[in-house]
Amino acid sequence: MARAARATSIQVVKARVLVRPKEGILDPQGAAVERALGALGFAGVSHVRIGRLIELEVADPAALAQMCERLLANPLIEDYEVLLDGAS
Amino acid sequence: MARAARATSIQVVKARVLVRPKEGILDPQGAAVERALGALGFAGVSHVRIGRLIELEVADPAALAQMCERLLANPLIEDYEVLLDGAS
Numbered sequence: 001m002a003r004a005a006r007a008t009s010i011q012v013v014k015a016r017v018l019v020r021p022k023e024g025i026l027d028p029q030g031a032a033v034e035r036a037l038g039a040l041g042f043a044g045v046s047h048v049r050i051g052r053l054i055e056l057e058v059a060d061p062a063a064l065a066q067m068c069e070r071l072l073a074n075p076l077i078e079d080y081e082v083l084l085d086g087a088s
Numbered sequence: 089m090a091r092a093a094r095a096t097s098i099q100v101v102k103a104r105v106l107v108r109p110k111e112g113i114l115d116p117q118g119a120a121v122e123r124a125l126g127a128l129g130f131a132g133v134s135h136v137r138i139g140r141l142i143e144l145e146v147a148d149p150a151a152l153a154q155m156c157e158r159l160l161a162n163p164l165i166e167d168y169e170v171l172l173d174g175a176s
Contacts (some may be wrong), residue, residue: 002107003147005120010131012134020141030142033142033159033160034144036159037155037159038157040158041149042146042154043144043147044146044148045099045146045147046093046145047143047145048142048143048144049103049141049143050140050141050144051140051141051143052138052139052140053107053108053140054121054136054137054138054139055108055133055137055139056122056135056136056137057133057135058130058132058133058134059131059132059133060132063130067125067133069123070128070173071121071125071128080125084099
């Protein structure tokens, strides 16, 4: 039993990182999808923005912001949001 | 006041669509990011999967599943999840 408790103490956290183009940055992919939805007959669709979803498991969730700054997002043109364990 | 009430009754709903490769589908981009994070010194990162984030405003949120099936996702190889109003 002590062994099992030790094993679960090395925990990984499931995280989602949402990366999206910053407000004011052109998003041609979003514009294309918005046009395509209209062409398919879906009315009332607006403000379509396309970003990236990164799902991962990490031992140290505190490092996630740094991972975003250094690799997962381009902080010049993208915003990112970290969600832990499916929480929003 | 009645006029204001009428105006807000034509509501749009903010939605997020998360699209990810299905379980078992190869994700070379995720594998590359996982390797790159390791190379940058981030330890304990695993199960990295890269997908798409689509944010949009819709008048009829009931149509979102159909939008996913027809355009936003490829149901053969991708799963999608619709989140309304930032809820998860």
